[in-house]
Amino acid sequence: MSDYVFPLRGEYIELHNLLKLLAIAPSGGAAKSMVAEGAVMVDGEIETRKARKLRADCVVRVGADEIRIVREESA
Numbered sequence: 001m002s003d004y005v006f007p008l009r010g011e012y013i014e015l016h017n018l019l020k021l022l023a024i025a026p027s028g029g030a031a032k033s034m035v036a037e038g039a040v041m042v043d044g045e046i047e048t049r050k051a052r053k054l055r056a057d058c059v060v061r062v063g064a065d066e067i068r069i070v071r072e073e074s075a
Contacts, residue, residue, distance in 0.1 A: 001064035007072035012053040015040065015060070018069075024062050034062065 004022055006013075013021075016031040019040070025031035034040055035050040041061040042052060054060065056071040 002066075004065070004067040006067055006069050008054075008056050008069050009072050012055050013069070014050070015042070015047065015052040015054055016050040018054060018060065018067065019062065022067065024065055024067075039063070 006018065006022065015035055016025075016028060019025040019031035019034065020028050025034055032050045035052075036048060038046045038048055039062060040047050042054065043059055054069050056069055058069045060067040060069070
């Protein structure tokens with residue numbers, strides 16, 4: 001089980017890109033397949049939209065892994 005905190009730089013990140021960036025999925029194609037198969041939850045509900053826009057305060061769960069999206073603080 002891993003807990004991640006992802007600092008969001010822009011307005012949003014697409015779900016499949018997040019999974020790829022954090023190496024939860026080995027590739028973009030694998031990330032899209034995971035989402036399509038219903039293996040990913042966003043805010044407690046199964047998400048099947050691979051390009052779901054994730055914004056600050058979203059919580060993503062893949063198996064035992066949990067990712068919290070937070071707004072990046074500007075320096």
